[in-house]
Amino acid sequence: MRGLKFYFLTIVFILSISRANAQNEQELGRLNELVKTFSSSDSLELRVTANYQFIKGFVDLLKQPNSFNFKLDTFKSISTIYSADNSFRICTWAVKQDLGSWRHFGCIQFNQTPLMLVPLMDQSDKLGELTDSTITPKNWFGCVYYGMIEKKYRRKKYYTLVGYDAHEPFSQKKILEVMTIDKKKVIRFGAPIFKDGDKYAHRLFYEYSKTTTMALRWEKAVNMIVVENLIPPKADNEGQRFTYVPDGSLNGFYWKKGKWLYKENIVVGNPKTK
Numbered sequence: 001m002r003g004l005k006f007y008f009l010t011i012v013f014i015l016s017i018s019r020a021n022a023q024n025e026q027e028l029g030r031l032n033e034l035v036k037t038f039s040s041s042d043s044l045e046l047r048v049t050a051n052y053q054f055i056k057g058f059v060d061l062l063k064q065p066n067s068f069n070f071k072l073d074t075f076k077s078i079s080t081i082y083s084a085d086n087s088f089r090i091c092t093w094a095v096k097q098d099l100g101s102w103r104h105f106g107c108i109q110f111n112q113t114p115l116m117l118v119p120l121m122d123q124s125d126k127l128g129e130l131t132d133s134t135i136t137p138k139n140w141f142g143c144v145y146y147g148m149i150e151k152k153y154r155r156k157k158y159y160t161l162v163g164y165d166a167h168e169p170f171s172q173k174k175i176l177e178v179m180t181i182d183k184k185k186v187i188r189f190g191a192p193i194f195k196d197g198d199k200y201a202h203r204l205f206y207e208y209s210k211t212t213t214m215a216l217r218w219e220k221a222v223n224m225i226v227v228e229n230l231i232p233p234k235a236d237n238e239g240q241r242f243t244y245v246p247d248g249s250l251n252g253f254y255w256k257k258g259k260w261l262y263k264e265n266i267v268v269g270n271p272k273t274k
Contacts (some may be wrong), residue, residue, distance in 0.1 A: 007102040031057050032074055034221075038095050039077040051095045055105065059117065068111045079144045083159065085113050092120070092144045092163070100169035104142025110185060117185055124165075131201040134190040141189070141203065143175050149218045149225065153258030156180065158193065160225070160260070162216055167207070170243035174216040176225065176253075176260075194253065195262040206230060207241040214246055219268055224252035225260065226268055 020174060023048050034057070037050035054182045072080045072091065092106035106120035122142030127135070137140070143163030143182040151158045158178055178191050190202035208230050219226040228246040237243040250268055253260035 009242045027057065027061060028074055031061065035075045035077050044098060047095055049103065060110060062117055063115055065113070067115065068109060079146055081145055081148050083148070084150050090145055090148070090161075094144055094166060095143075096166075102166045104165070107141075108137070108187065109115065116185065129203070131196070131203055133202060134188050136189070137187050141175060141177065143173070147217055151255050158191070158258070162218070162225075170210050171207050172210055173208075174206045174214060176216070178203065193258060194260045198260065208246075209217075209242060210246045212231075212245045215250070219252070222252065222266060222268055224254045224263070224266065226266070227251045227253070
């Protein structure tokens, strides 16, 4: 009798897991359709509505037990990057607005129970290109993060984030940002660690023409952040960064004593563009 009871409970447990997995698959499918809509619809109203519905459903999905283990690569337009120790992940995406501008959305999920989810609030329009201040997730330079470089100095971790902003019809941007997390998991963006001329910037912006591509990435071969050098196409375009294009040369940042120090004209080989 005891063995029969155990067998029955096992069947019930397996069926409940199967039902939960089926429901998750159904919800992932619904969310993926919303992602496709806000990524490709010609209607601003449909894009905004789909994004709103996606955010609500996405948060509900992450409220489920062990949601950190859910694979999010099914959402093709959502960029998800993980810390090396798997203690958190950052999800970011963009939704096209009127007149070719973009608004960014995102969150940081910690690998813990109960759920700790920190929303990222895009305030780029109000902030401009602020390079000398520390900001919070409520005042975020919106972009889609595609890279993260982790460094440590004096027991403090620095997460250097590499991001892309489609920006506007004629220009686009790439951003180097640093994020820190204290013992209470308070998140801050920006710190004076990027050597910029004779001073240290909290973050760096690279604006360039929509007609070209620009490499900004971590390059393990030289142990540096590699940056393609941008120049105006003609002398008359000096200062008009929406016209800037790469000139084929590479610069870089190398880590030393808690700072990213700048170095001109580095050699990498055959750089990938990203």
